[in-house]
Amino acid sequence: MSGSTAKAGAASAQPSIGHVFVINLENKGYDETWGAASKAPYLSQTLRSQGVLLSQYHGTGHFSLDNYISQLSGQGPNADTQSDCQTFTPFVRTGTAAPGQAVGQGCVYPSSVPTLAGQLTAAGRSWKGYMEDMGTPCRHPELGAVDDTQRAKVGDQYAARHNPFVYFSSIIDSPDCAKQVVDFSALPTDLQKIDTTSNLTYITPNLCHDGHDSPCVDGEPGGLVSADAWLKRWVPVVTGSPAFKKDGVLVITFDESDGPQQDASACCGEGPGPNAALPGMTGLGGGRVGALVLSPYVQPGTTSDTPYNHYSLLASMEDAFGLSHLGYAALPGLTRFGSDVYNNASR
Template sequence: MVRPNLAGAVAALTAAVGGALALPADGAQAARPPSVGHVFVINLENKGYEETFGPSSPAPYLSRELRAQGQLLSQYYGTAHNSLPNYIAQVSGQGPSKQTQGDCQVYSDFVAGGTVAPQQAVGDGCVYPSSVRTVADQLQAKGRTWRGYMEDMGTPCRHPQLNAADDTQKARVGDQYAARHNPFVYFHSIIDSPSCMADDVDLKQLTTDLQTDSTTPNMSYITPNLCNDAHDSPCVDGRTGGLAAADEWLKVWVQRITASPAYKKDGMLVITFDEADTGTPDGAAACCGEGPGPNTALPGIYGMGGGRTGALVLSPFVAPGSSNDTAYNHYSLLRTVEDSFGLSPLGYAQQARGFGLDVFGTA
């Protein structure tokens, strides 16, 4: 969770006038990306583009060494504030509700009163009804595989009791897992299914799964703990935290991923941030025509989006050391995953532009 800055609120409210989200009409993917068969997504926390990828970045491995190995999306944006609605957007295409904007301090059921285009559940709450689908449901229905890998989660599919306070909002020594950074547990289609215990697992499982192509899921969604994702600084375990901690974590896990048979065969790794710090000038900015949704007038609380975060794409299909100023956001990432596996786009991903030949065409 970030601390919003009230500056720019009036301008953002003015920009909100004009109705529901209307992403570009050319959002339909004009050219399919190459045959990506294994997608890896790593989400870090609460950092804007300049802090992460600028010349004074405290994350030299990410901002320089990894940047030289992949493509930097310099105009990639979060879609909301605070953390949780960004994670939900990445896997379902749902816009924020009032409670998800508050990071769901109480793990309440989402009470829906119908839907509006594009596939938006109207209402408020946290855990969406089973009628609201995710990319994990889509993959499973098509015979593909997925797993969420959550550092410090321990017990698979760990989440608070329904309609009870979320006891993972603050890190504890030995337990820095945050349910709000695990989007899969906010959908009844997953938590009410055996797939949650089988596929929403602790990060330790990833090392084993990466050993062979056949044991690596088609989609691996990876969340570090509250220190290693740059959220906390200092951390409850005494470490400095912030981007320095995230950089050290990436040195371990990115190398494991890129050395795996699945990645080398047909992989794509996307490293991004859920949202920018709203204390920065563009911290609640948006791209791609994002506007008011049915449940919130301002997805970013004080603006239209989650701010400019940037994203890094590594893949055998991507030119090393390249950069791209095409505008993308979390709905674009969902659309990219769905395009890769021939899935119908969910929610706002229907109107988003997935990664195309601008990302993959120069390898």
């Protein structure tokens, strides 16, 4: 695709962002999504022509859950999160390692582990997670129980492991969880007004619409075909909202490549962690997946070759809201979104 290409992030180039929207899709390597033979033409062609493609964006681990936790807290993988926490166990903390890593194993982090959600609340900002098919707000397994959302069911394709909010005691132990981690069906109404649109809107499609399953239990084809159809329906709802038009940024990315045997490459200085020597099981990362940024602050049809990963995304969201950097988002030299991404000089 034609378009200008930038190669260097410059975190100092920070526009006045008031609203960040994040959509995570599942388990696709860069070439499968963004290549000429992509089964997602709306994402790879139509939307790409409207935004800036981050061609060197990487996941931070394998399998799914550790990537979502990276985006929300900057915590690196451990053996339990790498295996998607088949049992919903507490994280047992045995120490601390730099930068800001809780040393230990387990799934549900204690309240001493900070999150972007907590940062936003403390700063007087708002946040909300919208989970397709979740139904009951703040839904998660009981502590110590087997996670019964690991496989999709007809009429219920929600996956707790794709909802990072419920892996932090500071969130699930709060009565506000039921108000702020809600079913996806609440999104259209909330987006109608700036006052009801949160500063952070974090969106997770169900196991079919995020491209994870193929075919899906309800008969849909799944994979990129279903993900693309879902994006075609819902991205215009986000980009047409008053908050997005005023000062919004939408990031569409994937949690990881199509598995540790295919691509466990890393970028951005990611190395062995205190809880997992190989965050990507067979390598140091979650593989190259790419990301697309849509915003009034970006020049349509452009590409940035600057390396980014989920820790970069967390740091960039924190920059947007004037917050300090958590966990690996504070890694020295980590690239954050700058003038290569926010490249629309007219804004």
